[in-house]
Each structure stands twice: as C-alpha cells, then as structure tokens.
Amino acid sequence: MRFTLLVLSAPDFGCANRHALRFARAVIDGGHELACVFFQDRGVLTALKDCESAQAEEDLRSAWQGIARDGDADLAVCSASAARFGVADGRRADNILDGFALSGLGDLVMARGDSDRFLTFAD
Amino acid sequence: MRFTLLVLSAPDFGCANRHALRFARAVIDGGHELACVFFQDRGVLTALKDCESAQAEEDLRSAWQGIARDGDADLAVCSASAARFGVADGRRADNILDGFALSGLGDLVMARGDSDRFLTFAD
Amino acid sequence: MPSQETLVRIAAAPYAGTRARAGLDAALAFAAFGQPPAVLLSGPGVLALPPRQANSSHGTPSLRKVLDSLPLYDIDTLWVCAASLERHGLADLELPAYAARADSALLRRLLSEASAVLSF
Amino acid sequence: MPSQETLVRIAAAPYAGTRARAGLDAALAFAAFGQPPAVLLSGPGVLALPPRQANSSHGTPSLRKVLDSLPLYDIDTLWVCAASLERHGLADLELPAYAARADSALLRRLLSEASAVLSF
Amino acid sequence: MRLHCYSADINATAFDDLRASLEAGDCVLLTGPAVALARPGHPRSDALVDAPATVFALSEDLELYGVNDTDARIARVDYAGWLELALRMRSQVAWY
C-alpha cells in the first residue's frame, strides 16, 4: 500500500513529529511505500539547518534524513510555509537539510491521489 | 516602574508574541522602563533571521527591533533554547537579528530581581 | 469521484498561529486542482466565522473573507459543527449562505464518506 | 526575602515539546543564583510525576529525575495541584517525599505570596 | 491583587483552574480566542463574571475575532489599559 503523511508540527513541539517519523519507518520496514511526507505549517521546521538536539535527546531531523535515504521517499517542504518560518526564503534553499525538497501544495494533492492511505500528524 | 517580560512563544504561533510586543510598546510609551525582554523556549524564534512575514501580515520581528531601539531594552535570547531551535548554534550568533543578544538564564534571574513587575507571555 | 472524498477539517483557533490558515490553503489547493474537498469547521475553528465590523482596519487579514471565497472554488458547502458553535457562544450566529450546521450524525457521515481526512 | 517570592508554575504537558523542561531549567537557574523559587505542577504538568519502570531505556530523559533533584538545589517543596492530579487519573499516585498536594486554598496562597509568577 | 491573563480556549480545564484561583481584588484579562467569552450570552460567561474578580477583554482581539457587541459586565481595554492593570496589580499569572 502507498502512504502519504502530512506533518504539521515541528520536531521540538509536541509528539507528532516523532510519531510521524516512527510511523514512516514502520511503513518502510513493513514493505509498504511512502508516496510522500509533506511538511506544512510549523512542520517545515523539520528541514531547518543548524539546530542542535538537546543533550541526550534524539535527533529527529537526522532520522528523517534516514527515511529519505532508505525509503526512497519525497520529504516535501511546503514552500509557502517554509518562507514564513525562516526555512529557505522563497528564493534560495541553502538552509534546507539534505534529503528535503521545497514543494508546493499541488504536490500534496497529487500525492493524496496517488496513495491508498493518508494520515495527518499534528499537535 | 521597571518591567521584565518573559516571552515563550514564537511570532508565528498563537497570540502571545504579538501581545508581548504591544505590551512592551505600551511600557515605553507610558514612560516606564523595560529591564529585560527574555525570550526562552520557542520564543527564541523571534530572533531568527530570514523569515518572511506572510503577505499583508505584520512583521513582528522588525517591530521587536524597534523596541530594542526605542526602549533601550535588552532583548535577551536564552542561549540554551536558541541552540535547539536553530537560532545561533551555540558557537556563532550570525543568524540572530540585530537588536537581540544571546543570554543565559542567569540574566533572567537578575532582571527579575531588578524589576517591579514580571509578566509571562505564552500560548 | 475522489474530489468528494477529501475532507479538510479545521479545528485550530484562527488568528492564533498559522494552522487554520494552512488548512484553508490546503483546501483551496485541492479545489484549484479540480478536486474540491469537503471542508468542516469544528472546535475553536468556528471562531473564524463571525464577521468583523465593516470599518475594521485590523492588521491581520480576516479568515472570514477566505471562507467567503470558497464557493468561487467550487467548494459548495462549508460544514460547521453545531456543538462547537454552541460551546463557543455562537449558537445564534447567522451563518453565511454557503455554510450549514452539522449535528453529530452528519459529522459521522462526513468522516465516513472521506477516504482522506486532513486535520488542521 | 525575594527568593520565596518567585513562583514557577508548570502547566505544560511533559514530553510534548520543551515547555515543561524550560520551566524546570528556569527554576533551577533561580536556585543556582541563591533564590530558590516555589515550584508548582498543575494541569497536564502533573504528568511529569509518575516514575517510569526501573528498566526503562526510553530515549527521552525522564523529567521525574529532574524533579527528584530539586531538593539538592534548596527547592524544598514541590507543590502539586490536587485537582489536576485527580483529573489526570493520578489521585492515588504516591508523591515523592519532597512533594505536597495543594488544594485550591493553598494554590491561592501560593499565587498571592509570589511577587513574580513564571508560567510555563 | 493579581492580574490573570487568560488566552486559552474557554472550554479548556485551564478555565476551571483560573476560576478556582481568583480572589477578591483580582483582575482577569481575556485575550486571544478567549475574548469569545465577552460575546453577550456566552454559555460560560456567568461562571467567570460571578467569580470574585473584575473581568476585562483586550479590544484588539475583540475586533480580531469579530466580537462587535460585548457583555456589559466585561470592560474593553487597550494595551495602555493592560499596562494600567499590570501596574495596579502586584503580579501577573498567564493562563494558556
């Protein structure tokens, strides 16, 4: 089955970003496909460079980069949201982490049409 | 009277950042003093460079810079929070907006002792 | 018809962060691609409905104006959770012509008809 | 004595963002500067109290361990809102020795004694 | 003599905690989505107005949320008014 995940929360807020990450891993490990992980609203902060994880805490951002590698998955960063949260400035993408790509809401529409299951992760 | 304001919310989340900004302005306009505006937790995202405001929306960040100028106020960015939210990386401060300065929680303690009123702004 | 099978549910309070606005953006994107979704306001999301005074010059754009544009994008009905209206003191609010109150039976039907629910 | 006049109130749910941890950091900073504050857990903040199983190897550090360190910093009493414990299914939780239940009269007293309240 | 700034959802349990913490002489300032409580006939307004405190609502947010008529028992304040309240009260508690 093909999954699209919509992630609306940042790594340092709530639990939803962690849940999405672990669920994405379960999708891959279960032999299913990730059509798209779409980061919108504060979720785009997942792709922000130069964040340190607190000591002894998990680095969710680098784990997401692992999902991109292992799952052959699109980590799509909503460009409109990205601009307002300081992740890329609409013109350049040089503070986006490797493995993520700027994207438009049209890609979310496409991914939804191309998936069997759609889940929202937010808090 | 001297005020210390503790700001825990980012400009793009909730109302508290806007409330703190307007309240700080009222303190200055009312002839009172801002001992310190201390940005902690997600509040440190106030000092993040390279954010665009959405079209037709107010740019809270540049308004805060106006507070720094007009109020002769310390806009103190908690360094521990800053590192985890990608505002400065603990070593360099080159993605901090002008008018803000990296600071430690000790400065919050000092400011509290040096103020007549203490308000928290969060959501 | 996939268009009717997408439900955008907006439960975030408007003007308190960008979540509610992000939900409307997503709904408009589906519509722009010829797949107008069902849209539901519930919880504090219903606070986007009361219109401001005509002479309001508030710096923050009104989400009500975005809601008013939904029919132009072939989003014919804006569903509004009736219980949420009541809880937020809006039981007597006159809804716009394109909006309709949804009781809990209708809410369950909206959810069960959707094969994808976007929760903002 | 200014030290007793600072109240750090933590109402944020632990492990769901950094707010609760930021509150404890602030409390410890006041204590480190010789001004141990009163500390109050209320609302979902009380969910920081239940200890994990001894063999838990969960990746996220336990806030209970930070709470357990408060007496070392001369924060003698951790106040816990009794109504919040009840609401979160923790009415029967055995509190650590340095913690005490606060009913609403005591909560009002804590608030009225503080000249500065930090609300996390 | 405390200023309680309440910006949470009126239906949240923080509202009950707020009410339990009020004493005579306290002031409550409603901001953000909480200004919805100032709409005449709101189902929870009596619960707050009957408490031993004076209730205010932030005019900027009343306008933002389209609360054009307000409950006569709840006074509008602008930021200068908020400052006055902060000066008059000894401390502030933020509820959110």
Next chain:
Amino acid sequence: MRLHCYSADINATAFDDLRASLEAGDCVLLTGPAVALARPGHPRSDALVDAPATVFALSEDLELYGVNDTDARIARVDYAGWLELALRMRSQVAWY
C-alpha cells in the same frame, strides 16, 4: 472503519468531539499525553471504552509517561501495530 489518533489532553473538549464521532468498527489510538487515560481507574476511561470503538494506546508513550500498568480494556500497540491499524481502517482522523 476509521482510525482516530488522539493526542490531546484527555480533559479537552476534543475528547467529547472524538466520542461523538465514533461508529461501530472504528479504532481509537491514544498517543502522547493522552495515554494517561490507559492508567487503571482513570476518571474518563469508561466514557471512551463504552463507546462503539476499540481502544489502543501507543506503547512507546505509555513508557514515556510512566503508565506501567494499563487498563485491561485498552490494548498496547507499537508502531508496527499502528501501521496494521492504518491498513485495516479506511481513513485516519487526527485529534489534538
């Protein structure tokens, strides 16, 4: 046949909205702070368990929040179990 993922405070009104939206065949997965509901004797657990849906709780978060014993009517699932639920149900609703 929907999977309801609930991570909000158990005392929030979202909990009432969740309950009102449940139908026979639905599943509820408690995550985040909401796993507190799985503690035996939680005052609101009956309200959910008696609804027409099967209730689960995420084991990672049970451990995180120190819910070491769980209500026998609420089953633990790990992420593989969450995936199974998502496959079995036609759609997912996130409550937060």
